[in-house]
Amino acid sequence: MHYRLFEAADFPDLYAIEEVCFQHPYRFTRRYMRQLVVASNSVTWIAEEKLKMTGFAIVEWAEQAAGVIAYIATIEVLPGFRKLGVGAELLRRLEGSANAEGAVAIWLHVDLENAAAIRLYERLGYANSGRAENFYARNRPAAIYVKHLV
Template sequence: MIEFCPLLATDFERIYPIEQAAHLEPWSPANLLSCFGPRYLNGLMLHDGQPAGFYISDLVAGDSSLMNICVLPALQGKGLGWALLQEYLARSKANRAEAWFLEVRASNHKAIRLYERAGFAEYCRRDGYYGTGNAREDAILMSRLFDLD
């Protein structure tokens, strides 16, 4: 069973293992903990009562930026990421979001497909934004400027 609830700073210990397992370059604890406060809208997904994924977003003057979304690797590919993204879109809309923005690694085809299916489209690329040295890759900036529902 999947449930959603607001993600609080006090959930940090429960979600940081997901951050570390899911991402190529996980955020530091300090970076993640800096994303709590009035302008942030963060959500936690529970699968059979256990943390399975989360998102971090900020919401300023109707613009919502999805800064982080991830699902525990063992539970990926089962529709949970889609459910989490839909929950983020619905909850931010209920909090008066009118436009949605995110950025993603150019090689992250799974996430890009997921975002495109949810109505996001590329509007800009940042060359060599991610990585270091020769192992650099572009960031793709995507937006969803209209409500599709």
């Protein structure tokens, strides 16, 4: 597996992965996804195998009173390429990018029923720090996970 940063021409392949991985109400719109990947305060990592995109992940950051705080917008791996460590490597790349921005912490929302994602985050040192009611839609709460960076 090869890992590299997003380029503008990657967008159709990236959004095709979003369409495979998420259904309404979890799916980002094309417009929102485009805003995310071109933002000056975000980095998108791509995983590819023999020039085929197999996954991607996006981290954003913002300056807050406590310092720079990073937020994982999404992490997605095509079904045929899961359980190979791609998600974990993308997550490590996001953390590296957040570290490079001087982030003191990194956090995310995850569907309470998304066991695969929760296991991945916990394995990499993320701790549950609460939940956001009605986050995805009415009565669809998200768990909040946080990791402090050094």
